[in-house]
Amino acid sequence: MLKTYLNNVKLCLKYPFLFKGTLKETWLDSIEDGWRRAFGNQLLYDLKEVINAQYKELKRNSVHVKKSDLFTIFDLRTYEGVLKFYALASKDVSEVLKKYSQLSKEYCHICGQPVKYKHKGFCNIMPIEYVCKDCFNDYLDEYKFSAIERRKLKTTCRAYKRKKKEAD
Numbered sequence: 328m329l330k331t332y333l334n335n336v337k338l339c340l341k342y343p344f345l346f347k348g349t350l351k352e353t354w355l356d357s358i359e360d361g362w363r364r365a366f367g368n369q370l371l372y373d374l375k376e377v378i379n380a381q382y383k384e385l386k387r388n389s390v391h392v393k394k395s396d397l398f399t400i401f402d403l404r405t406y407e408g409v410l411k412f413y414a415l416a417s418k419d420v421s422e423v424l425k426k427y428s429q430l431s432k433e434y435c436h437i438c439g440q441p442v443k444y445k446h447k448g449f450c451n452i453m454p455i456e457y458v459c460k461d462c463f464n465d466y467l468d469e470y471k472f473s474a475i476e477r478r479k480l481k482t483t484c485r486a487y488k489r490k491k492k493e494a495d
C-alpha cells in the first residue's frame with residue numbers, strides 16, 4: 328500500500344492532472360491496461376507538453392491562469408470501446424485528447440497489440456470492444472461461441488484494413 332502511495336505521489340508531482348483527490352489511485356488507473364501499455368507514456372508526455380506550452384504563452388501575455396484551468400479531468404472511462412475523457416480542457420488539450428481517443432481504437436485495450444476486430448457487442452450484455460486477434464479468440468472461447476456466431480459478432484476494424492492496404 329505504501330509503495331502505491333509513493334508511486335502515486337511521484338506520478339502526481341510529475342503530472343498534476345492525474346491527481347484524483349486521493350493517493351490510493353490516480354486517473355491513470357482508469358485507463359485500461361492495454362492502452363496504458365501501448366501509448367500511456369506518450370499520452371502523458373503530450374498532455375504535459377501542450378499544457379506547459381500554453382501556460383507559458385498565456386503568462387507571457389500576462390494572462391493569469393492556473394494549469395488546472397487548462398486541464399482538469401472529471402471522469403475518464405471506456406465508452407463504446409473507446410477511451411473517453413470528460414474534462415475541462417483548453418482547445419489545445421482537447422485536440423490531444425481527441426487524438427488519443429481515436430488512437431484507442433487502434434490498440435487492443437486488453438493487451439496493447441494492434442487491433443484487428445471490432446467486437447460489435449451484444450444486447451447490452453457484452454460491450455463494444457476493439458481487440459486484437461488473440462484476445463478476440465480468447466474471449467469467444469470463454470463464452471463457447473460457434474463459428475457462425477463468431478462471424479456475426481465481429482467486423483474487421485477500419486484501422487486494421489487501412490494498415491493492411493498500406494502494407495500491400
Ligand SMILES: [Zn+2]
Pocket residue numbers: 435436437438439440458459460461462463
Ligand atoms: Zn489483445
